[in-house]
Amino acid sequence: AELDRHAVARTKSDILSYLGDISYAIYMIHVPFFMVAFNVLQDVFGLIDETMSTxxxxxxxxxxxxxxxxxxxxxxxxxxxxIRKLGNRVFGAPTHKPSSR
Known part of the structure; x- marks a missing residue:
């Protein structure tokens, strides 16, 4: 998010950078995803009983x-x-003028 906010260029093909980008989504959905998946596999399909195979x-x-x-x-x-567009509209877009010395 910080790199995105400052528009820093980086390679898009780097898988680790992409995993870093989606890390908040992973954090937010991993518990409910695995709970639902385990319950569906166990109760609906009967594929697993006590533990899940590797x-x-x-x-x-x-x-x-x-x-x-x-x-x-x-x-x-x-x-x-x-949110960024709304913030720029409400608070004004930041202006970056080159400093003259």
């Missing part, structure tokens, strides 16, 4: 990353841009 966990983890990415793209980024 393979199922890896698939759920990948799905959670995809869901977090979608949440970031469709909710967090537009909300951040809207």
């Amino acid at each position: 393979g199922v966990f890896i698939v759920l983890f990948a799905l959670m990353i995809i869901a977090s990415s979608a949440t970031y793209q469709w909710l967090e980024r537009p909300a951040r841009s809207g």
